[in-house]
Amino acid sequence: MIEQQRVLATSIPGPRSIELQQRKMAAVSAGVGTGLPIYVTAGEGGILRDVDDNQLIDFGSGIAVTNVGNRNPRVVEAVQRQMEDFTHTCFMVTPYEEYVEVCELLAELTPGDHDKRSALLSSGAEAVENAVKIARHATGRQAVAVFEHGYHGRTNLTMGMTAKNMPYKDGFGPFAPEVYRLPMAYPYRWPTGEKNCLDEAFEAFRSTVHAQIGEERCAAVVLEPIQGEGGFIVPPEGYIARVAEYCHDHGIVFIADEVQSGFCRTGDWFAMDHEGVAPDLITTAKGIAGGMPLAAVTGRAEIMDAVHPGGLGGTYGGNPVACAAGIASIESMREDDLNARARHIEELLVPRLQTIADRTGVVGEIRGRGAMLAVELVSDLDLKTPAPELTAAINKACHERGLVTLTCGTYGNVFRFLPPLTIGDDLLMEGADILEEAFAAALA
Incomplete structure (x- = not known):
């Protein structure tokens, strides 16, 4: 069992993950990219554990795959x-x-x-x-x-x-x-x-x-x-x-x-x-x-x-x-009625995303349904100018703080949120806290 809490034992990525990334670069085609080079040893619920004993909150579900939670019994x-x-x-x-x-x-x-x-x-x-x-x-x-x-x-x-x-x-x-x-x-x-x-x-x-x-x-x-x-x-x-x-x-x-x-x-x-x-x-x-x-x-x-x-x-x-x-x-x-759970995740997460939008002035739109949610980031709300550099900076800040996030969009300016449907409310809200911190850090 993995305790459902975030643990930052080292910087992200940690030394063993960095070592493994060097091995990856020597053995794996450069065409196979890596969004967050932490090397996972275990996963359960809303947590991924890496080789450095860091435990990260998972807002990606392996791109909407582990809907029922990682290592579902x-x-x-x-x-x-x-x-x-x-x-x-x-x-x-x-x-x-x-x-x-x-x-x-x-x-x-x-x-x-x-x-x-x-x-x-x-x-x-x-x-x-x-x-x-x-x-x-x-x-x-x-x-x-x-x-x-x-x-x-x-x-x-x-x-x-x-x-x-x-x-x-x-x-x-x-x-x-x-x-x-x-x-x-x-x-x-x-x-x-x-x-x-x-x-x-x-x-x-x-x-x-x-x-x-x-x-x-x-x-x-x-x-x-x-x-x-x-x-x-x-x-x-x-x-x-x-x-x-x-x-x-x-x-x-x-x-x-x-x-x-x-x-x-x-x-x-x-x-x-x-x-x-x-x-x-x-x-x-x-x-x-x-x-x-x-x-x-x-x-x-x-x-x-x-x-x-x-x-x-x-x-x-x-x-x-x-x-x-x-x-x-x-x-x-x-x-486990995961349809209801997905709707509950939307009810909890959308208000937090709206708070970020109100505070920062860089969120053009919050959209999606259930536990398939996104925010589109822009540098000008009136002109709707895509902000891919800001999106990348916030994504990096999330990773450093132990939150697995994903970006997408034709213009590279959309954050997508795909947490496992089994994630606990506490972890979900902690992830939202980290997201707020990442926005503040990237905009400082």
Whole structure:
């Protein structure tokens, strides 16, 4: 058991972490970056312990992965039990019940009461790429529409779908063809103001699909209901429903990318639940399995079953150990009511973020939902000038004080907060205290 308290035994990073970072630089590709070079030896709840015996408060959850808390006891027990039985057979060779059970749970939990099927994979990018494959096969069309500020992964296709160049795309092209980028409904930065965003953004979406793609050529529209790496951008209420209806009217597969927003993160099982929209396909990963590599595409049976046998799969997709972890994670989400917990985190954290905004004058917007929250930092509130240097300085100050934080955003000026849903109130509030200190230090 790790005591749920912050401990600063050394400076951050400490001497052993610095030594390990030197080894990393000598052995690991420079292309694999490290945001906070502390080397972790243990994690539990809202705490990460490093090799120097520092204990840091975790506001990142491994980028929205450890929703049920690190080393969740149900997950650990399920993984150990499955490891004792068998570790791999490849579901496409000799199947096993755990894969089927995960798919049954996904059919039950994902939005909509229609008949559903799933395919299990190993990463979010793999899920998105397979969703596009399925949509193309089912419709006989090729074009795929994505949105400004979107992030969908690091494979060749999903890099092409991702908006941000650095560090994800620079120098890696050419990318897969027939990917088209649409204007995003970004209320804070909509040119004519937030009140006009809903109608104007939808008309921009509609006219762009019509003029630049052609509805009859468009296989799929892929949308994050709350954009992740792009800056936790939340489109205006009703926008997603309009997009989904338009897709339905034109035979376009509407794909919700919930890799980051799924599994209780936003206070619902999925962010689409809040929208009251059932997508044709939904992609999931990250928070599904308590840290084990598992991902899925789930969707309407007639679309998922349109693919010929053998057209979907992969050697490690739906690995039995990862499936056992996924089943246990979903059990924890239910038993511990982590949707309610995510909403409680929002209730506690947003007022603290508002206090920081009021005191500093550099927070342009607080946004998000549940335990998927963000602040966008600007150097001028009227001009909304992005402040990436200030964001980096505050992030560094948080790290030095023992708080694991993450930044994001197309302009590098957004703090995102993704604490484990099992974090205690005391740790959450201490993290908010540290954040206030970091803002003060960076602005001094």
